[in-house]
Amino acid sequence: xxxxxxxxxxxxxxxxxxxxxxxxxxxxxxxxxxxxxxxxxxxxxxxxxxxxxxxxxxxxxxxxxxxxxxxxxx
Amino acid sequence: xxxxxxxxxxxxxxxxxxxxxxxxxxxxxxxxxxxxxxxxxxxxxxxxxxxxxxxxxxxxxxxxxxxxxxxxxxxxxxxxxxxxxxxxxxxxxxxxxxxxxxxxxxxxxxxxxxxxxxxxxxxxxxxxxxxxxxxxxxxxxxxxxxxxxxxxxxxxxxxxxxxxxxxxxxxxxxxxxxxxxxxxxxxxxxxxxxxxxxxxxxxxxxxxxxxxxxxxxxxxxxxxxxxxxxxxxxxxxxxxxxxxxxxxxxxxxxxxxxxxxxxxxxxxxxxxxxxxxxxxxxxxxxxxxxxxxxxxxxxxxxxxxxxxxxxxxxxxxxxxxxxxxxxxxxxxxxxxxxxxxxxxxxxx
Numbered sequence: 001x002x003x004x005x006x007x008x009x010x011x012x013x014x015x016x017x018x019x020x021x022x023x024x025x026x027x028x029x030x031x032x033x034x035x036x037x038x039x040x041x042x043x044x045x046x047x048x049x050x051x052x053x054x055x056x057x058x059x060x061x062x063x064x065x066x067x068x069x070x071x072x073x074x
Numbered sequence: 075x076x077x078x079x080x081x082x083x084x085x086x087x088x089x090x091x092x093x094x095x096x097x098x099x100x101x102x103x104x105x106x107x108x109x110x111x112x113x114x115x116x117x118x119x120x121x122x123x124x125x126x127x128x129x130x131x132x133x134x135x136x137x138x139x140x141x142x143x144x145x146x147x148x149x150x151x152x153x154x155x156x157x158x159x160x161x162x163x164x165x166x167x168x169x170x171x172x173x174x175x176x177x178x179x180x181x182x183x184x185x186x187x188x189x190x191x192x193x194x195x196x197x198x199x200x201x202x203x204x205x206x207x208x209x210x211x212x213x214x215x216x217x218x219x220x221x222x223x224x225x226x227x228x229x230x231x232x233x234x235x236x237x238x239x240x241x242x243x244x245x246x247x248x249x250x251x252x253x254x255x256x257x258x259x260x261x262x263x264x265x266x267x268x269x270x271x272x273x274x275x276x277x278x279x280x281x282x283x284x285x286x287x288x289x290x291x292x293x294x295x296x297x298x299x300x301x302x303x304x305x306x307x308x309x310x311x312x313x314x315x316x317x318x319x320x321x322x323x324x325x326x327x328x329x330x331x332x333x334x335x336x337x338x339x340x341x342x343x344x345x346x347x348x349x350x351x352x353x354x355x356x357x358x359x360x361x362x363x364x365x366x367x368x369x370x371x372x373x374x375x376x377x378x379x380x381x382x383x384x385x386x387x388x389x390x391x392x393x394x395x396x397x398x399x400x401x402x403x404x405x406x407x408x409x410x411x412x413x414x415x416x417x418x419x420x421x422x
Binding site: 027028030031032033034035037038039 | 081083084085086087088090091092094095157381
């Protein structure tokens with residue numbers, strides 16, 4: 001039972017943060033592309049701002065791995 | 075969930091990029107020191123480059139500047155409409171219908187003054203929903219009765235009989251133009267139901283604009299000693315702060331002091347106070363102060379609500395102002411106006 005809950009927790013940590021990252025990147029990416037169309041020199045800034053929300057899913061992934069490694073059978 | 079509401083981040087980023095290309099205050103100062111040919115050359119190096127090159131062979135001097143700036147504005151507004159989606163596109167489209175009404179007025183005025191079809195076409199700004207084919211059809215109509223009937227069919231409205239009669243018999247357009255203005259604001263408010271925050275913001279912007287239009291009308295007609303009942307007939311319903319009661323009070327005010335006492339509770343009183351109390355008490359000064367107030371509000375709200383329709387409207391307002399300012403400078407140069415006088419006429 002505990003093992004199952006840990007596995008679900010790990011899955012949720014990765015899954016939900018992935019969705020959150022996607023939602024943030026949708027808006028930031030769209031704005032970055034819009035800004036780049038008007039001024040091509042903003043490509044670098046746009047790219048950096050678009051990848052910043054990746055940190056959310058990285059935290060989720062780290063949490064997921066930490067939880068996963070606590071499963072006794074592993 | 076996704077897309078219905080509109081692509082705010084993309085559209086706002088695009089218009090912020092476009093807004094950066096608008097002419098700065100320093101450039102206006104430089105333009106005022108230039109000759110007309112130098113202004114044309116300067117505009118040819120800015121975002122009017124394409125239009126100046128296109129029209130350079132057909133027009134020159136102040137005509138070239140006026141046509142190029144209007145064409146550029148129409149293209150910019152159409153491109154903003156094209157890049158938007160969902161409810162955002164609906165709101166921008168509703169806002170841009172003002173240019174349909176503008177074009178209709180230009181055609182009616184042109185016909186009344188016997189202008190030829192080509193010169194009417196040059197003054198049209200095809201930034202609204204009426205396409206060029208329809209505007210050409212309107213331009214080609216010779217009979218004013220046909221034009222009125224076609225307009226009533228297209229807009230789904232009926233003009234007051236007195237206005238139609240005045241136009242047919244005396245060639246007086248004021249009644250029809252007044253009806254068109256009222257219809258624009260009425261339709262625009264109907265098109266924006268206050269169901270979401272962006273829509274409420276946009277609605278308030280339009281209502282503020284109605285207040286400004288109404289106050290301008292009241293001040294202008296009071297200067298001409300028009301009676302209160304007649305003034306009230308020209309006002310547009312749906313203002314934010316100036317309702318029917320306040321409008322009646324203002325229209326009936328004995329003098330400017332009584333009027334100021336009624337206006338004191340309004341948000342924009344502080345902004346127009348100095349213009350109202352100035353020695354010359356020119357209408358132009360008050361109107362400019364009202365426009366500055368509207369720009370200030372729009373700019374403030376565009377920063378407070380970056381992912382809404384307001385930054386896009388803010389860009390459109392600034393673009394229109396830029397075109398007006400360029401025209402003022404160009405016309406001022408032709409008329410030999412002093413630099414300080416021109417500066418006073420600009421709204422920056």
